[in-house]
Amino acid sequence: MATRLKDTDVVVIGLGAAGGIAVLPLAQAGLEVIGLEAGGAMTRRDFAPDEIRNNVRGWPMLTSHKTKQEAPTVRATAATDAVQGGHPMMNAVGGTSLHYWAQHWRLNPWDFKVVSETTRRYGASRVPKGSTVEDWPFGYDEIESYYDKIEYEVGVSGQAGNVNGKLDPRGNPFEGPRRRGYPMPPLRWTAFHEKMAGAARSLGWQPFPGPAAINSRSYQNRSGCMYHGFCNTGGCHVDAKNSTAVTTIPRAQATGRFAAVTGVIVTSINVDGEGRASGVTYMNNGEEFIQPAKVVLLACYTYENVRLLLLSRSAAYPKGLSNNHAQVGRHYFSHHTGAPVTALFPFDIKAWYGLPAQGVAVDNWADDNFDHSSLDFIGGCNLWAMSDRRPIAASGMSTFGIAPNWGSPWKAFIRQNADRAHGSYIQKTTLPYEDNFLDLDPVVKDPLGLPVIRITGEFKDNEQKIAMFAQDKMEQWYRAAGAIAVQRGPVGGPMAASTHAYGGTRMGDNRETNVVDRWGMSHEVPNLGILGGSVMGTSGAHNPTHTIQALAWRTADHIIKNWKSIGTTA
Amino acid sequence: MDEQPRVITRRDILRGAGLIGAAAVTTPVILLSTPAPAEPLVPAQVPAARTAIPALEAFENLTATEADLLEAVVDRLIPSDALGPGAKEARVAHYIDRALGGALASSRQAYAAGLSALDAYSRTSRGSSFLELSPTDRDAVLVDCEAGGATGFAGSSAPFFNMVLGHTRQGMFGDPYYGGNANFVGWDLLGYPGVRTLVSAADQKSLEANQLKPNRKSAYDYVGFTKATARHDTHDDSGDDTAAHESEPKERARGD
Numbered sequence: 001m002a003t004r005l006k007d008t009d010v011v012v013i014g015l016g017a018a019g020g021i022a023v024l025p026l027a028q029a030g031l032e033v034i035g036l037e038a039g040g041a042m043t044r045r046d047f048a049p050d051e052i053r054n055n056v057r058g059w060p061m062l063t064s065h066k067t068k069q070e071a072p073t074v075r076a077t078a079a080t081d082a083v084q085g086g087h088p089m090m091n092a093v094g095g096t097s098l099h100y101w102a103q104h105w106r107l108n109p110w111d112f113k114v115v116s117e118t119t120r121r122y123g124a125s126r127v128p129k130g131s132t133v134e135d136w137p138f139g140y141d142e143i144e145s146y147y148d149k150i151e152y153e154v155g156v157s158g159q160a161g162n163v164n165g166k167l168d169p170r171g172n173p174f175e176g177p178r179r180r181g182y183p184m185p186p187l188r189w190t191a192f193h194e195k196m197a198g199a200a201r202s203l204g205w206q207p208f209p210g211p212a213a214i215n216s217r218s219y220q221n222r223s224g225c226m227y228h229g230f231c232n233t234g235g236c237h238v239d240a241k242n243s244t245a246v247t248t249i250p251r252a253q254a255t256g257r258f259a260a261v262t263g264v265i266v267t268s269i270n271v272d273g274e275g276r277a278s279g280v281t282y283m284n285n286g287e288e289f290i291q292p293a294k295v296v297l298l299a300c301y302t303y304e305n306v307r308l309l310l311l312s313r314s315a316a317y318p319k320g321l322s323n324n325h326a327q328v329g330r331h332y333f334s335h336h337t338g339a340p341v342t343a344l345f346p347f348d349i350k351a352w353y354g355l356p357a358q359g360v361a362v363d364n365w366a367d368d369n370f371d372h373s374s375l376d377f378i379g380g381c382n383l384w385a386m387s388d389r390r391p392i393a394a395s396g397m398s399t400f401g402i403a404p405n406w407g408s409p410w411k412a413f414i415r416q417n418a419d420r421a422h423g424s425y426i427q428k429t430t431l432p433y434e435d436n437f438l439d440l441d442p443v444v445k446d447p448l449g450l451p452v453i454r455i456t457g458e459f460k461d462n463e464q465k466i467a468m469f470a471q472d473k474m475e476q477w478y479r480a481a482g483a484i485a486v487q488r489g490p491v492g493g494p495m496a497a498s499t500h501a502y503g504g505t506r507m508g509d510n511r512e513t514n515v516v517d518r519w520g521m522s523h524e525v526p527n528l529g530i531l532g533g534s535v536m537g538t539s540g541a542h543n544p545t546h547t548i549q550a551l552a553w554r555t556a557d558h559i560i561k562n563w564k565s566i567g568t569t570a
Numbered sequence: 571m572d573e574q575p576r577v578i579t580r581r582d583i584l585r586g587a588g589l590i591g592a593a594a595v596t597t598p599v600i601l602l603s604t605p606a607p608a609e610p611l612v613p614a615q616v617p618a619a620r621t622a623i624p625a626l627e628a629f630e631n632l633t634a635t636e637a638d639l640l641e642a643v644v645d646r647l648i649p650s651d652a653l654g655p656g657a658k659e660a661r662v663a664h665y666i667d668r669a670l671g672g673a674l675a676s677s678r679q680a681y682a683a684g685l686s687a688l689d690a691y692s693r694t695s696r697g698s699s700f701l702e703l704s705p706t707d708r709d710a711v712l713v714d715c716e717a718g719g720a721t722g723f724a725g726s727s728a729p730f731f732n733m734v735l736g737h738t739r740q741g742m743f744g745d746p747y748y749g750g751n752a753n754f755v756g757w758d759l760l761g762y763p764g765v766r767t768l769v770s771a772a773d774q775k776s777l778e779a780n781q782l783k784p785n786r787k788s789a790y791d792y793v794g795f796t797k798a799t800a801r802h803d804t805h806d807d808s809g810d811d812t813a814a815h816e817s818e819p820k821e822r823a824r825g826d
Contacts, residue, residue, distance in 0.1 A: 048795035049765050052744040057673050188771055191778045227769040237767060237795070350778045352762055353769040391743040391762045396736075405716075406647040406735060407709060411759070415653055418760040 002281060002288040008034045009567060010559070011280055011293035013266050013308070016095020017545050018531035019299030020244025021150070021552040024251055027258040029560040031567075034291060035260045036282055039064040039091030041245070042098060047235030051390040054234045059099055064091040066265060070446040072303050072438075076458040076494035082441060085455070088499045089301045093260055094245025096301075096499065097213075097545070098235045101356040102242065104156045104213040105382075105542030106147045109140040109176040110367040114431070114538050117368060118378050126378055128462040131431045132331050134537055137509045137518035140176040146550035148179050154549065155219045155242040157184035158211030172208050174363045184216045187225060187358040192349045192422075196360045196385040199481035205364045210384065212357035213242040213545070222246065231355035232388050264289075267448065268312045269296055269528065275316035277528045283448070294567040295559060299531040299552070302332075302501035303453045306438045306534060309505065309515075311450055322522040327515050328505060329439050331432035335500030335539045336459050339467035339491045341424045341474040343483035344400050348419040354387025356425070365473050366541040367429065377462045379429025381470035382541040383477060386425060397421045400485040422483075424474045428466045430459070430502075430539045436495065438504050457495030467491040500533070500544055507535040507551075520555035527566055529555050629663075631670040631678065637663060639685045642701055644738045646708050655755040657742055665741030665750030666734075677733060684730035687723045688715065694722070747788045747797075754786045765789050 009031040012019045019035060026033045040063030053060060061068060071087035089096045110117055115135050118126050127133065150156070160181035161171025186209035189197070193209075200207035214231075217224040223238040231241065239246045252258040264282045270290070272278040279292035298305050309328045310320035320328055362383040363369055372378055395414060398421065399405060403413035436457035444452045459467075468491055475486045508514030511523035516535055522528040531552040533544050559566055629637045644657035644666075657663070670678045688711070692700040695714070696707050703711065712731065714720040720727035741750030743760065751757060757764060763777060764785030776782040790797055 045794055045796045048789040049767065049792075050745050050747070050789040050795075052740060052748055056740055056744070188774075190774055226767060227774070228766050229769070348761075350774070353766070353774060353777070391757055391760055392739055394760055394762070395739045395743045395756075406712075408649050408651045408653070411648060411651065411653055411656070415759055415761070418762070 002290045004290045004292065007279075007292045007294075008032045009293065010034070010295045010297060011036065011291050012297040012299055013269075013280060014038075014095065014298070014300040014304070014532075015093050015244070015249060015260055016089075016299070016301070017097040017100075017244060018548050018552045019297065020094060020097065020249045021154075021549045022297055022299060022531055022556040023258050024153070024248040025553055025556040025560065027252040027255040031257065031560070031563070033252070033258045034293070035249075035258065036264050036266055036280065036291070037091065037093055037260055037262045038066040038265055039093065039095070040262045041093045042235065044235070044237050044239055047230075047237045049228055049230035049234070049237065051230070051392050054099070054230060055232065055390065056392060059090050059233055061090065062092075063263065066091045067301075070304070070307070070450075070452045072453040072455050072497045073441045073444050074455045074494055074496050076456075078435065078456055082444075082454050082456075084444065085497045087303075087497055092245070093249060093262060094243040097243035098241075098245055099233050100243075100499070100545065101232065101543075102213040102545075103357050103384075103543040104151075104154075104158070104211045104546045105540075106175060106178075106211075107140070107538075107540040107542060107547050108174060108363075108367045108369075110369075111538050111540035112136040112139045112143075114378070121368070122372060122378070126372070128378070128431060128433075128460065130433050130435070130460070131462070132434055132513070133431045134506075134508055134510070134513065136537060137507065143547070143550050143554065144176065144178065146554045147546060149553055150546060150549045152183050153553075154213055154244075154247045155184065155215055155222075156182055156211050156213050156546070157186050157216035158182040159186045159209050161208060169206070170208060172361065172363050173206050174366065174369045182211065184219055186210070187212055187214060187216050187355070188227075189358070189360070190350060190354060190387060192351065193358075193360050193385065193387070196477070196481050199477060200360065200362050203476065203480055205362050205477075207360045207362050210357065210359060210361040211546075214355070214357055215240040215242065220247070225355065225358075227353050227355065227358070229353040229355070229387075229390065231357070232390075265448070266308060267450065269298065269308060269321055270312070271314050271316055271321070271525070275525065277321075277525050295527045295529065297529045297531060297555075297559075302504055302532060302534040303438065303455075303497065305530060305532055306332075306504040307440070307451075307453045310440050317524070322505075322515055322524045322528060324524055325512055325515075327513060329437050331503040331506045331513075331537060332436055332438045332455070332457060333430050333432045333502050333539065334457065334495045334498035335502070335544070336428040336430045336463045336467060337425065337498075337500060338459075338489060338493065339428075339471060340426065340489040341471050341478065342398055342487045342489075343422050343424075343475075343478035344398075344417065344485040345420045345422065345482060346484050347482075349389075349422055351387045351389040351419060351422070356386045356388045359384055359386035362473075362477070363541075365470065375465075375469070377465035377469070379431070379462065379466055380541055381426050381428045381466060381473070383470070383474055384425045384427070385422065385477070388423075389419065391418075394418045394421075398487055400487065402485075422478070424478075426467075426470045426474060427500075427539075427541045427543065428463065428470055429541050430463055432503050432506075432537065433460055436460075455495060455497060459492045459495065464492045500539065502533045502536045502539055502544065505530045505534040506537045508537065519558040520551060521558070521566070529559060531555060627664065629667045632663075632667045632681070636681065636685050637667065638701055639689055640666060640681070640734075642708065643685075643688070643712065643734060644741070646705065646712055647735055647738045648742055649705075654759060655753075657738055659752065660742045660750050660755050661752040662738050662741035662750050665744070665748055666737050668749045669737070669740075674737065677737075680730060680733060683724060684727075684734070687727070687730070688720070690722045691715075691720045691727075695720075745788050745790075747790045754784070757786075758784065765792075767792055
């Protein structure tokens with residue numbers, strides 16, 4: 001028998017990068033907010049600089065194994081069998097923002113208008129066949145104020161390239177105009193970063209330091225970065241990484257109107273006779289509870305957002321909540337960040353310390369920043385040369401065909417070269433397609449007996465062509481910096497579970513092709529909002545978290561401004 | 571099963587620090603034109619402090635025969651040679667043994683079956699137990715294993731080889747807290763200057779000038795990090811943290 005709890009204004013499912021943002025403006029506006037989180041709280045004492053713990057054995061699931069127990073299955077196409085994959089995210093207060101790389105990019109203006117801009121510049125035939133990409137329902141200008149708000153409320157370091165149309169050669173010349181610079185200067189560069197920047201300039205490119213949700217100096221009474229080298233899948237031992245657990249969530253708690261309930265698994269979003277969301281059902285230590293709410297905000301990761309909607313069936317929504325137009329799970333894609341390039345240099349890079357968010361970016365080949373008239377693809381890549389090295393990972397470096405993988409010759413090789421390899425991180429435009437999608441796996445279930453998500457997806461022709469183009473550019477950059485050997489990873493393949501997963505509850509004005517409206521509210525369920533990468537219809541060539549957080553704050557603002565209509569039972 | 575952490579004591583660290591400093595490897599060597607000898611080099615090349623390891627400490631999970639075989643295998647994967655200590659001095663087999671009772675428990679059967687198959691393959695292909703083979707013949711057997719050509723394994727021999735190599739690197743280059751990388755010999759081999767909680771701009775400059783002194787500490791020598799976290803997780807990714815960073819394999823652990 002489920003225990004029915006006291007009514008609240010807003011219940012937020014998931015307190016990670018997205019839900020952890022929305023709770024702050026809602027609580028500050030005077031609403032009573034309850035956040036439900038599968039994990040528990042972790043502190044800086046849990047974040048030891050330990051490669052075995054963080055990187056080899058996976059991020060410690062100290063407080064919850066939920067993601068592992070419901071990891072998606074994966075298949076490239078509907079004609080193949082799905083196999084069990086892993087889950088790259090975690091549950092905790094703050095979610096994966098506790099240990100992510102914290103690269104905090106704005107999308108570029110083109111990313112919001114892929115269809116209309118491609119059509120205008122090259123003709124409609126250049127939009128890839130089979131793609132379901134649409135323009136966003138608004139442009140960059142609409143979201144700029146929220147990007148700015150996140151940069152200051154959460155704390156982002158970086159170098160502006162375009163303030164109100166005035167270009168600054170130290171920053172990204174291709175970024176959309178911003179109202180002001182970042183609140184903190186960029187993370188520092190090493191001698192290798194300076195070398196890579198010089199090499200880029202010698203090619204006529206415009207290198208700049210990338211933005212990071214990491215303090216480059218003390219900010220909001222928290223420390224600046226210590227550059228100790230364990231940031232990749234590591235939490236910050238001085239709270240310099242601006243996860244929601246140390247930024248917005250504590251401030252929401254300070255209002256006295258926000259409470260986090262941890263260690264719970266939400267099993268359904270419930271609806272009333274009118275098809276409005278009435279609250280959620282969750283499990284806590286084997287007991288079932290019902291949390292009634294005037295507004296429900298679904299803020300899990302992409303896979304769990306889609307899964308919970310599909311699991312929440314009712315008379316009003318027989319195919320799953322907000323799925324009467326059969327759009328839940330559609331327009332799914334994961335960011336094409338594979339197809340890497342690795343280089344060997346004839347000198348030590350001195351990369352043992354530092355972090356993946358510290359480095360040199362080049363956007364000359366991103367988005368539509370270059371002319372595609374004579375090319376056979378649209379979109380592009382962000383080139384990123386960072387610092388990231390740890391001993392075990394270093395020992396696994398490629399031997400570039402000049403030594404075996406073990407024995408005395410290998411030992412001689414690794415002794416000389418452990419600090420001489422550099423792996424690129426290249427994010428590439430990825431589009432949604434008709435036959436890449438999420439649904440419930442017909443076989444695999446979690447310990448509660450509920451089906452897990454099944455990913456059906458592969459990188460298509462346009463994505464593969466971008467990848468090969470990107471590898472050419474990256475090799476050119478490495479060679480200009482003095483690399484003596486360069487290797488390329490394979491292009492294409494299935495879309496395994498990713499930390500950059502988009503779509504499934506896409507945002508758009510057309511309710512026939514989108515799950516949420518331009519404010520992030522369900523087209524079908526008026527008091528259900530959805531936060532996270534699942535609402536994004538394009539990826540651009542940059543990390544998604546900044547956009548996810550800007551959208552989360554914007555949806556919260558919309559709910560606050562329209563509380564009388566959204567938060568009141570008709 | 572509970573994995574009891576074995577903390578490197580301050581005394582252990584001080585004992586290891588003195589001589590290793592002088593042997594720390596930072597200068598480049600000419601590669602491959604003069605292959606290192608296959609025969610393990612002995613004490614003359616290895617500072618005495620590093621051999622002062624309790625040699626007969628009990629294994630916790632492997633049988634005596636399995637432990638002997640594993641010691642012999644890891645000694646060929648990362649040998650002691652002219653360039654310094656190898657997997658044996660790093661106590662790699664002890665790292666693996668302990669992990670098989672905890673985080674790597676799911677690999678316990680693979681070790682039992684694989685080590686047994688390896689020894690049987692030695693007997694059928696080379697006429698005697700792996701333990702009785704010369705270093706050159708041991709290498710030849712391991713080359714067969716790596717290539718998937720060794721018979722007698724359940725399926726290919728390559729997955730077993732790759733698993734052992736992955737775990738060997740963990741034990742050689744991981745934090746000493748887990749029982750390997752004894753006296754920081756693995757980090758010294760790579761030139762890794764050690765775990766720190768703060769790396770200032772001046773420290774980075776000093777590193778770039780080859781003047782940063784190695785910091786021989788485990789993460790858990792720093793006050794304040796909870797140790798329990800190191801043994802609660804039972805995830806086993808078969809020892810493959812081999813990418814230069816986690817950006818592409820399995821689409822996992824991406825930036826943000």
